[in-house]
Amino acid sequence: MTSVAEQPNPYLANFPAFAARISGQAWTQRLRESAIERFAELGFPTTRDEEWRFTNVAPIARAAFEPAAYTPHAITPEQLDRRLFADSSACRLVFVNGHFAAELSCAGKMPAGVRTGSLARVLAEQPALVEPHLARYAAFENHAFVALNTALWEDGGFVWVPKGVVVEAPIHLVFVSTGGAPPAVSHPRTLIVAERASQVTIVESYLGPGGEGYFTNPVTEISTGEGAIVDHYKLQREGDDAFHVGTVQAQLGRSANFTSHSISLGGALVRSDTNAVLSEGTEVTLNGFYLAAGRQHVDHHIAVDHAKPHGASHELYKGILDGKASAVFNGRILVRKDAQKTDAKQTNKNLVLSEDAVINTKPELQIYADDVRCTHGATIGQLDPEGIFYLQSRGIGKEEARDLLTYAFARDVIDRIRVEPLRERLEQVLFERLHDHRQ
Numbered sequence: 001m002t003s004v005a006e007q008p009n010p011y012l013a014n015f016p017a018f019a020a021r022i023s024g025q026a027w028t029q030r031l032r033e034s035a036i037e038r039f040a041e042l043g044f045p046t047t048r049d050e051e052w053r054f055t056n057v058a059p060i061a062r063a064a065f066e067p068a069a070y071t072p073h074a075i076t077p078e079q080l081d082r083r084l085f086a087d088s089s090a091c092r093l094v095f096v097n098g099h100f101a102a103e104l105s106c107a108g109k110m111p112a113g114v115r116t117g118s119l120a121r122v123l124a125e126q127p128a129l130v131e132p133h134l135a136r137y138a139a140f141e142n143h144a145f146v147a148l149n150t151a152l153w154e155d156g157g158f159v160w161v162p163k164g165v166v167v168e169a170p171i172h173l174v175f176v177s178t179g180g181a182p183p184a185v186s187h188p189r190t191l192i193v194a195e196r197a198s199q200v201t202i203v204e205s206y207l208g209p210g211g212e213g214y215f216t217n218p219v220t221e222i223s224t225g226e227g228a229i230v231d232h233y234k235l236q237r238e239g240d241d242a243f244h245v246g247t248v249q250a251q252l253g254r255s256a257n258f259t260s261h262s263i264s265l266g267g268a269l270v271r272s273d274t275n276a277v278l279s280e281g282t283e284v285t286l287n288g289f290y291l292a293a294g295r296q297h298v299d300h301h302i303a304v305d306h307a308k309p310h311g312a313s314h315e316l317y318k319g320i321l322d323g324k325a326s327a328v329f330n331g332r333i334l335v336r337k338d339a340q341k342t343d344a345k346q347t348n349k350n351l352v353l354s355e356d357a358v359i360n361t362k363p364e365l366q367i368y369a370d371d372v373r374c375t376h377g378a379t380i381g382q383l384d385p386e387g388i389f390y391l392q393s394r395g396i397g398k399e400e401a402r403d404l405l406t407y408a409f410a411r412d413v414i415d416r417i418r419v420e421p422l423r424e425r426l427e428q429v430l431f432e433r434l435h436d437h438r439q
Contacts, residue, residue: 009040009043010064010065011036011039011148011151011152012036012039012040014067015036015151015152018067018152019032019033022154023124024123024124025123025127025131027131028123028134031134031135031150032150032151032152033151035135035140035147035148035150035151036147036148036151036152038140038141038147039140039144039147039148039151042142042143042144042147043144044057044058044060044061044144045057045144046058051301051330054299054326054328054360055269055271055297055299055328057245057269057271059243059269060215060243060245060269063183063213063215063243064182064183065182065183065184065185065214065215066182066183066184066185067152067184067185067186068097068098068177068178068184068185068186068214069097069184070096070097070099071096071097071178072096072099072101072103072104074096074178075096075104075176075178077104080094080104080174080176083207083237084172084174084205085203085205085235085421085422085425085426090108090169090170090171090172091106091107091108091109091110091116091169091170091171091172092104092105092106092108092172092174093105093116093117093118093157093171093172093173093174094174094176095155095156095157095173095174095175095176095188096176096178097176097177097178097184097186098153098154098155098156098175098186098187098188099154099155100117100118100120100121100155101176104174108169108171109169110167111165111166111167112165113162113165114159114160114161114162114165114167115129115158115159115160116157116158116159116160116171117157117158118155118156118157118158119155119156119157119158119189119190119191120154120155120156121158122158122160129160129193130158130191133191133193133221133223134189134191134221135150135221136221136223136251137221137222137223137249137250137251137277138150138219138220138221138247138249138275143247143273145217145245145247145271146219146247148187148217149187149189149217149218149219149247150189150219152187153187153188153189153219154187155188155189156188156189156190156191156218157173157188157190157191157192157204157220158190158191158192159171159173159190159191159192159193159200159202160193160195161193161194161195161198161199161200161228162195162198163195163196163197163198163225164195164196164197164198165195165198165199166198166199166200167198167199167200167201169201170201170202170203170419171200171201171202171203172203172205173190173202173203173204173205174205174207175188175204175205175206175207175216175218176207176208177206177207177208177209177212177214177216177238177239177242178208178209179208179209179211179212179213179214179239179242180212180214183212183213183214183215184214184215185214185215185216185217186214186215186216186217187217187218187219188216188218188219189218189219189220190204190218190219190220190221191220191221191223192220192221192222192223192230192232193222193223194222194223194224194225194228194229194230195225195228196225196226196227196228196253197225197226197227197228198225198228198229199228199229199230200229200230200231201230201231201232201233201418201419202222202230202231202232202233203233203235203419203422204218204220204232204233204234204235205235205237206218206234206235206236206237206238206244206246207237207238207266208238208239208242208266209239210239210240210241211239211240211241212239212241212242213241213242213243213268214239214242214243215242215243215244215245216238216242216243216244216245216246217244217245217246218244218246218247219246219247219249220234220246220247220248220249221249221250221251222248222249222250222251222258223250223251223253224250224251224252224253224256224258225253225256226253226254226255226256227253227254227255227256228253228256228257229256229257229258230250230256230257230258230259231259231418232248232250232258232259232260232261233260233261233263233417233419233422234246234248234260234261234262234263234272234274235263235265235422236262236263236264236265236266236267236270236272237265237266238266238267238270239266239267240266240267240268240294240296241268242266242267242268243267243268243269243270244266244267244269244270244271244272245270245271246271246272246273247272247273247274247275248260248262248272248273248274248275249275249276250274250275250276250277250284251277252276252277252278252279252282252284253279253282254279254280254281254282254308255279255280255281255282256279256282256283257282257283257284258276258282258283258284258285259284259285259286259287260274260276260284260285260286260287261287261288261289261413261416261417262274262286262287262288262289262300262317263288263289263290263426264288264289264290264291264292264298264300265290265291265429265433267296267298268295268296268297269296269297270296270297270298270299271299271301272298272299272300272301273300273301273302273303274286274288274300274301274302274303275302275303275304275305276303276304276305276313277305277307278304278305278306278307278308278311278313278339279307279308279311280308280309280310280311281308281310281311282308282311282312283311283312283313284304284311284312284313284314285313285314285315286302286304286313286314286315286316286317287315287316287317287413287416288300288302288315288316288317288318288413289317289318289319289410289413289414290317290318290319290320290327291319291320291410291430291433292319292320292321292322292325292326292327292357293321293322293323293325293433294323294324294325295323295324295325296323296325296326297325297326297327297328298319298325298326298327298328299327299328299330300317300327300328300329300330300331301328301330301331301332302315302317302329302330302331302332302346303331303332303334304331304332304333304334304344304346305334305336306333306334306335306336306339306342306344307336307338307339308336308338308339309338309339309340309341309342309369310340310341310342311339311342311343311344312342312343312344313333313343313344313345313346314344314345315331315333315345315346315347315348316347316349316412316413316416317329317331317347317348317349317413318348318349318350318351318409318410318412318413319348319349319350319351319359320350320351320353320406320409320410321350321351321352321353321354321357321358321359322353322354322357323354323356323357324354324356324357325354325357325358326357326358326359326360327350327357327358327359327360328359328360328361328362329348329350329359329360329361329362329363329378330361330362330364331346331348331362331363331364331376332364332365332366333346333364333365333366333367333374333376334366335365335366335367335368335369335372335374336368336369337368337369338369339368339369339372340369340370340371340372341371341372342369342372342373342374343372343373343374344365344372344373344374344375345374345375345376346363346365346375346376346377347376347377347378348361348363348377348378348379349378349379349409350378350379350380350381351381351382351383351406351409352380352381352382353382353383353406359380361378361380362378363376363377363378364376383402383405383406384405387401387405388401388402388405391404391405403431403434406434407430407431407434410430414426414427414430
């Protein structure tokens with residue numbers, strides 16, 4: 001493979017003009033410059049890099065993506081409502097090609113003190129809210145795509161929940177790509193801060209048109225205070241020819257409870273990183289589900305850092321692959337020397353429906369403490385012929401039996417979704433995809 005480092009890099013060439021155009025604080029300008037310099041040093045990863053061994057990003061590196069233009073009228077509110085999974089009556093912040101679209105957004109009813117909206121606007125109006133957190137958790141030193149986002153982001157979501165406040169309704173962040181020619185790239189940046197003893201549910205949705213070769217490179221940073229509860233969902237439904245490389249980084253306070261659900265249904269080449277750093281007594285649950293067919297490639301990398309004692313983490317990722325699809329699961333649990341009494345469990349299960357589908361799974365444990373309980377495991381299999389025969393013996397057709405067993409495999413993860421409209425819509429989409437498979 002030709003090294004992507006040898007390819008011309010338009011991101012570096014266009015950065016001076018971008019930096020001159022974008023407004024910001026002196027510290028954000030320095031941050032952007034540091035990030036683009038680091039990106040120049042790293043270059044795009046290749047399959048020679050261990051963390052990218054099974055994911056070839058050469059199609060992204062070689063494509064001549066242009067910065068996505070703000071085109072809010074490319075999608076109507078009615079079209080948006082039909083494509084959304086979560087409840088549209090809740091607070092909804094919509095971003096079109098990485099830019100906040102006020103005319104498509106609705107504030108909903110928020111408790112006093114809760115701040116939601118455009119990250120760029122909050123940075124301009126109240127930089128003291130942003131500076132202690134922005135780029136403090138998602139490190140760009142060893143991740144080229146995070147460095148690229150840190151250098152080139154223009155806007156994204158901002159959610160601030162004050163101490164002791166409980167937000168009952170989900171806050172929905174919707175990132176829409178419109179596609180078009182030439183192929184476009186956006187770098188949405190989201191910052192979520194839940195202060196001590198607060199509680200909030202966040203849904204991130206990424207969607208775009210089919211048949212369009214655009215690129216979305218989002219980074220989400222989540223910070224929780226002591227005893228905070230955050231229920232987070234990331235739903236990736238990019239177009240069939242789209243590229244998506246996203247990172248979710250959670251920095252969790254003492255005795256906090258953080259749950260994240262990563263659902264991947266679209267995209268041609270997808271990489272989703274979910275990372276969490278735990279404090280003392282923190283509890284983390286990371287669930288994921290990916291459904292890939294055709295020639296889709298989906299890569300999930302998970303890193304859980306038990307930095308303090310008495311932490312607990314539970315991970316369950318399930319994938320269904322068909323056609324010539326390929327998937328990667330890499331889950332790493334790090335238990336540091338002082339993180340005694342850690343309880344960690346990691347499970348990855350994959351259902352392969354085609355002889356041409358490929359899954360590479362690599363669960364990892366790095367344990368430096370001696371008083372812990374840690375387990376991990378991975379399985380790859382096909383549908384049980386005896387289970388299909390049993391259902392057929394009860395009068396169910398063979399294809400319907402296959403669909404029921406496939407749905408039952410996915411149901412374990414879907415049932416853990418607490419946002420009812422999202423859960424119900426995912427069930428519907430799964431049945432539709434299974435039905436299309438039979439056609």
